[in-house]
Amino acid sequence: MNFLDHLKGDKGIWAFVILLALVSFLPVYSASTNLVYVIGNGSTLGHLTKHFVHVFLGFCILYFVHKIPYHYCKFFSKFLMPLVVVLLVYTLFQGTTIGGANASRWIQIPFIGIGFQTSSLAFIVLMIYVARYLSKVEHKEYTFQASFIELWVPVFLVIALVLPANFSTAALMFLMVCMLVFVGNYPIKYLSLIAVIGISSLIMFIALAKAFPNAMPNRVKTWESRMERFFSEDENEDKYQVENSKIAIASGGIHGLGFGKSVQKNFLPQSSSDFIFAIIVEESGLIGGIGILVLYLLLFFRFIVTAHKAPTFFGKLLIIGLGFPIIFQALLNMGVAVELLPTTGQTLPLISAGGTSIWMTCGAIGIILSVTKKEEEVAADLLESEKRNDALKRIIDREIESEEEHKIEVDSNNPLEPILNK
Template sequence: MKEKIQQMDYLLLITVLLLSAFGLVMVYSASYPIGYEVYHNSTHFFVRQFLWVLIGFLFLIVTVLIPLHRINRMVPLLVISSIFFLVLVLIPSIGIERNYAQRWISIGRFVFQPTEAIKVSMVIYFAYIYARKQSYIHKFGKGVLPPLLLLATVFMLILLQPDLGTASLILFSCGIIVFCSRVRFIHLVALGTIAILGVSYFAYTSPYRLQRLTSFQQPFETAATDGYQLINSYIAIAAGGITGNGLGNSVQKLGYLPEAHTDFIMAIIVEELGIVGLIIVLAAYLMIFYRGIHIAFQQRHMFPKLLALGLTFQIIIQAILNLGAVSGMLPVTGITLPFISYGGSSLLFMLISVGILINISTLKYETVNTR
């Protein structure tokens, strides 16, 4: 245990700790107007996020200390629970609907978003199953196809919420694992083509999704409806300049920019801290990416290597999707900014992902069994 603690990737841990602390500051700054207006308590969202940070880091520590082979044994439970919760959230009397989407489950005062857990569980499942299939990975029917059938089921269930953004994120993360698992090139091309065609089909055959995907290209044509949020994000970013207007001095969070403390918190960061704030956040994500890739390529066994790659790319792809939406370069998908946006479920499972990455970084002293 002592040797394991000594070998932990502290650079990754410190980066995530500082980014989460920065997120707490920005959640308070972005949310105190709406917290006071709605709950008569300016610290309402900050206190909740602070509790989630504490819970998340507790789970991170536990995840670091659990032997990785025990995570292997949880794979069947993860798969079964993933399907169970995805079905459960669609039941009207159980699932909670917000903004025309049914993505949450309420247990008393506890509100939980199952897809956040499923993002992690699917990466674990894919890393585990493709690590075991290495001896016949070149056989499409036996080595490649079976896990993809489960992925297609999960994708469709998430699409029913509807949540194309998260469904696509899971698809991309699992695709990275397939790509890195020595699958034949012709199989990769075929699977990539099918995935692109499938996502495009579901995006363009639904008027709701099509509107979300195209409104970001010409937001000023729908300034009073779909383009409203993005236009106010533009205003916040433009007002920030190089050094920003000062911490706490955002104007857009005063009722102009919807979801200022969740999906669009980066716009408030740039308005208050300028391009300097943006560079700091980007540098933190680059450090997480670098340490994650470093951890992956240090591994001799396929399971921890694929797992580290899947989790690392999932964090970074989510950050890219969020930053792209806030800047108008990508469609608005409702995906949070990792470790910074307000949202308990998202933060908790992001920290669990980091805990697994740090766990993998200590595997010099541990034998990995994927059986």
């Protein structure tokens, strides 16, 4: 049996995901020279090998998850939500700081010493949980009180635990949940009220953090400085990362400087992760940048098509809730690189270096493929059933024709048959 026969689900999604993963190796290898020669961290071959291991493990996760029936997610989400809350609490209060600011985003996996960003897992579990709730009440009448307790309290709890250390991820979570419940036919009047509550809670958190800066871990000062730099018109304002990113993009021109010939990778601190898109454009030019954008848009199109064809409402919500954030995150990353948006720290999915980002993205895509696999299997079963019915009909027709031919032959061989029948 061909290996491709083992890859179930939408072949278009498989193709675009594999292409994006393959594209990642050249820019990651090129950008790793910044870590090696400027920072003095390891070797370029070592960083390339590490990225290969991350991608390989990511595709192992993808393959394993896409084999599991997607409706199992309903069961798992109920038990994973409490686990995610515990992990987020532990992550938030473990005391990691960068430059004096709280940056508690990672935990160390015991025995193997690998860093893991718990908010990425929380994002996936939260979207599955919301999809499960919406599918459960699909044909029921919503009440704000019931939905607030069962749906929004867990959502706000998870977002509140992510917010202090990672505003961009928390904001993306809230936007994507609002998008999903809108698609899930949640009443607009209730959603508007939730938006007001969410924005008011954010304002209150910022006010408390400024009034009592040592009362809780937070990065409010970092958010303020990033917003000030983004909106500032002062030419002397320090925009080190963004300015070098724009220089890299401008240097690339139409055709680029050539793979491995980036200059700005030696100046961009996050050249292999947050600002890898700038390195791609510098080395492959506008053509390469548009090519990456087109791949994500084609993947987005496949998500829309497969969501429309999903066999169940829950499957449709899973594809939207897990697929759309991947595309939105990619657009955020590109927007930051060209200074359309303030710095967020969001990676370029499937391309940026980093284990957690790749693994969680592959896990989400595995669930999406499981939904499309179910649709594919149903179609295959119907086709097989039609083939069996056609084959049975042909056998019956042949039997009838054979009996008629046999009767005609007997009649022709017995001339007394008509007289006997009389």
